[in-house]
Amino acid sequence: MNDVTKTYKILEIKQETPTIKTFTLDTALEGTPGQFVMVWVPGVDEIPISISNFDPLQITVKEVGEATKALHKKRIGDYIGIRGPYGNGFGLVGERVLVVGGGVGIAPLRTLMKNKNKQFTVVLGAQTKSEIFFEEDFKRNADVFVCTDDGSYGKKAFATQLAEELIQNNRYDMVVACGPEIMLKYLFGITEKHKINAQFSMERWMKCGVGLCGHCSLDPTGWRVCKEGPVFSSEQLRKVTEFFRYKRDQSGTEVEL
Numbered sequence: 622m623n624d625v626t627k628t629y630k631i632l633e634i635k636q637e638t639p640t641i642k643t644f645t646l647d648t649a650l651e652g653t654p655g656q657f658v659m660v661w662v663p664g665v666d667e668i669p670i671s672i673s674n675f676d677p678l679q680i681t682v683k684e685v686g687e688a689t690k691a692l693h694k695k696r697i698g699d700y701i702g703i704r705g706p707y708g709n710g711f712g713l714v715g716e717r718v719l720v721v722g723g724g725v726g727i728a729p730l731r732t733l734m735k736n737k738n739k740q741f742t743v744v745l746g747a748q749t750k751s752e753i754f755f756e757e758d759f760k761r762n763a764d765v766f767v768c769t770d771d772g773s774y775g776k777k778a779f780a781t782q783l784a785e786e787l788i789q790n791n792r793y794d795m796v797v798a799c800g801p802e803i804m805l806k807y808l809f810g811i812t813e814k815h816k817i818n819a820q821f822s823m824e825r826w827m828k829c830g831v832g833l834c835g836h837c838s839l840d841p842t843g844w845r846v847c848k849e850g851p852v853f854s855s856e857q858l859r860k861v862t863e864f865f866r867y868k869r870d871q872s873g874t875e876v877e878l
């Protein structure tokens with residue numbers, strides 16, 4: 622782990638979808654799938670972004686606001702700052718793993734596919750065809766099912782519906798997921814109903830990324846998403862009353878989900 626921000630050159634930029642780009646950096650990291658780095662966009666902000674590949678280091682970023690917009694304007698040869706990796710990452714148990722990714726939440730899940738000892742089934746969900754990415758990468762080590770909200774590609778369904786169908790018809794040892802909290806909320810209900818262990822990667826506003834500022838602490842446990850998370854097990858999710866209900870904005874004020 623590197624707690625000092627170091628700047629690295631952008632070697633490659635790939636437009637994955639109209640809103641998502643993957644940046645390949647002139648470095649490599651060692652770590653666990655599901656971990657994140659703090660990305661410093663000089664003169665703008667520092668933001669948490671999951672690792673979508675360790676060697677070379679890749680981050681896959683959706684343009685949503687100031688920092689991600691500035692990142693999307695970067696060109697090959699520009700430099701950005703990186704510290705990390707941070708957080709716990711996924712801990713896979715059993716053999717048969719159902720992986721569910723929604724939107725840009727698909728990005729960190731790709732790093733799981735390097736594990737050749739598991740049997741992966743992957744559900745990729747997005748609003749529309751053009752927002753599906755990494756499908757071919759997942760297909761190298763998994764059975765992949767795609768769904769879109771508008772039915773423009775794959776099955777017309779939410780990722781949660783497709784996941785429940787798969788769970789009803791197959792045996793999985795665990796479910797891992799990353800995506801919008803509304804997707805995780807319904808998926809959590811499904812995994813609880815079918816009594817399958819789950820691990821979800823959760824997002825909260827964070828400033829330091831190393832457990833000092835407390836901004837990403839969760840009610841009522843005090844667990845910090847940057848330190849004890851971002852991946853939480855079913856057992857932990859049951860204890861965090863704010864999950865699926867509210868989060869805190871930049872000022873710390875509760876915002877309903």
Ligand SMILES: Cc1cc2nc3c(=O)[nH]c(=O)nc-3n(C[C@H](O)[C@H](O)[C@H](O)COP(=O)(O)OP(=O)(O)OC[C@H]3O[C@@H](n4cnc5c(N)ncnc54)[C@H](O)[C@@H]3O)c2cc1C
Binds near residue numbers: 681682684823825
């Ligand atoms: C552990 C973790 C991993 C993440 N991985 C990815 C990833 O792989 N790819 C990706 O595109 N996005 C990822 N995000 C979300 C990303 O951090 C935010 O989209 C980004 O910080 C938005 O910054 P902005 O200045 O562009 O937008 P802003 O205008 O600042 O905010 C837009 C929205 O983004 C969210 N946000 C802003 N800053 C933060 C922050 N510091 N922490 C958490 N949420 C924030 C808020 O909900 C806000 O409403 C991750 C977040 C976390 C916590």
